[in-house]
Amino acid sequence: MNDFVPQIVAFYCSNCASAAADVAEGLKLELPDNIKIINVPCTGRIEILHLLKPFEKGADGVYVAGCQEDSCRYTSGINKVKKRVEYVKKILEQLEIDPRRIEVFSLSASNGQEFANLGVKMSERVRSLGPNPAKG
Amino acid sequence: MIVAEQKPIREIWEMVKDFNKVLVIGCKGCVTVCNVGGAKEVGVLASLLRIAANKNGKTMEVGEATLERQCDPEYIEEVKDIIGEYDAVVSIACGVGPQFLSERYPQSRIFPGLNTKFMGGAVEHGVWSERCAGCGTCVVHYFGGLCPIARCSKSLLNGPCGGSSGGKCEISKEVDCVWDLIVRKLMEQGRLDELRQFRPAKDWTTARDGGPRTMIREELAK
Numbered sequence A: 001m002n003d004f005v006p007q008i009v010a011f012y013c014s015n016c017a018s019a020a021a022d023v024a025e026g027l028k029l030e031l032p033d034n035i036k037i038i039n040v041p042c043t044g045r046i047e048i049l050h051l052l053k054p055f056e057k058g059a060d061g062v063y064v065a066g067c068q069e070d071s072c073r074y075t076s077g078i079n080k081v082k083k084r085v086e087y088v089k090k091i092l093e094q095l096e097i098d099p100r101r102i103e104v105f106s107l108s109a110s111n112g113q114e115f116a117n118l119g120v121k122m123s124e125r126v127r128s129l130g131p132n133p134a135k136g
Numbered sequence B: 001m002i003v004a005e006q007k008p009i010r011e012i013w014e015m016v017k018d019f020n021k022v023l024v025i026g027c028k029g030c031v032t033v034c035n036v037g038g039a040k041e042v043g044v045l046a047s048l049l050r051i052a053a054n055k056n057g058k059t060m061e062v063g064e065a066t067l068e069r070q071c072d073p074e075y076i077e078e079v080k081d082i083i084g085e086y087d088a089v090v091s092i093a094c095g096v097g098p099q100f101l102s103e104r105y106p107q108s109r110i111f112p113g114l115n116t117k118f119m120g121g122a123v124e125h126g127v128w129s130e131r132c133a134g135c136g137t138c139v140v141h142y143f144g145g146l147c148p149i150a151r152c153s154k155s156l157l158n159g160p161c162g163g164s165s166g167g168k169c170e171i172s173k174e175v176d177c178v179w180d181l182i183v184r185k186l187m188e189q190g191r192l193d194e195l196r197q198f199r200p201a202k203d204w205t206t207a208r209d210g211g212p213r214t215m216i217r218e219e220l221a222k
Helices: A017-026 A048-056 A077-094 A112-129 B009-016 B039-055 B073-079 B096-104 B178-188 B192-196
Strands: A008-013 A035-040 A061-066 A102-106 B002-006 B021-027 B061-067 B088-091 B110-112 B114-124 B127-132 B172-176
Touching: A008 A017, A008 A112, A017 A061, A017 A112, A035 A112, A048 A061, A048 A077, A048 B039, A061 A077, A061 A112, A077 A102, A077 B009, A102 A112, B009 B039, B009 B088, B009 B110, B021 B039, B021 B096, B039 B061, B061 B073, B073 B096, B088 B096, B096 B110, B172 B178, B178 B192
Parallel strands: A008 A035, A008 A061, A061 A102, B021 B061, B021 B088, B088 B110
Antiparallel strands: B002 B114, B114 B127
16 A cells, blocks of 8 residues: 555646646646646636546546635636535545545645645545545 | 436446446437536446446446437437447436337336436526426416416415415425415516406316326327
8 A cells, every 4th residue: 555656637727726836846846746737727617527537547536726716717617616526526425435536726826835735635645545446 | 498317326326237338328408408418417427337337346338329309209219220239228318218218129228317307497507496387288377477386385276375474385495485476476567356366177187187198289290
């Protein structure tokens, strides 16, 4: 179990989280390389199927990093994806898959440190949960 | 539209878990509009079944198809060349869909993926409300355009019961008393006296009370 390196898919909002990534880069902070980042113009575009596909294909965890609720570039994108993540958590529970494998976070554009912390935090969390039980 | 909701994924999984090839069939009609049985939801359910299969150590191939409608024979034909390749089919249409599929493809095992709820409309995004009970003889014009059959918990046609309080029905504070709405609307329109008109008892033989119904349009039927 100690050697287990979780494969994680992270959806990042281009408006805030990606800006935070630039700040992190300036601070020479990096995400762990077991995290595959997918940039999206707005997290509100992330559908339930987008959140499920990584699990179907064997990812161990998924997280979304979007704007803060009061400063979403497109007003309500982060609120929409938060509801969808909650929905996916409930479905995963029905399938007896730990819902902590998926999470959503709000991030401000200037917070490069938090950008890096999220990756480490999710990596540690999913590592403690072990491999995705639905890995084919 | 006909409003439906997806069955719990555990229930669907229990239906199909022993099959190796499963086809999920959606419908582009009402259930697409109420976000429960269109192409998008076919993709989600198929993905969930694959995840469930992997989780349970089973090999399951899950196919996807979405028909124009599942309540018209010509569209049911759209899967005739592929349905035989699957051991089981999950229809995510209203209750009509799995029955039309079962009738057309008697050799196939067809399972319902949805629970059909009611005929209604979207009162806001993500919220649907019942509006029609399909009684077969519409009388909403007697009641200010509001249907007491579908919207009164007791389907009363002669005024509110004693359970109406503050404009709400006694079954729930979330449910409007439709008779409160009817009376208020007719008062606003100055037509309250219309409710005092004598009308014969409603003929319920056109509703489900008359048994399963068929409608024939002579000018359309062959």
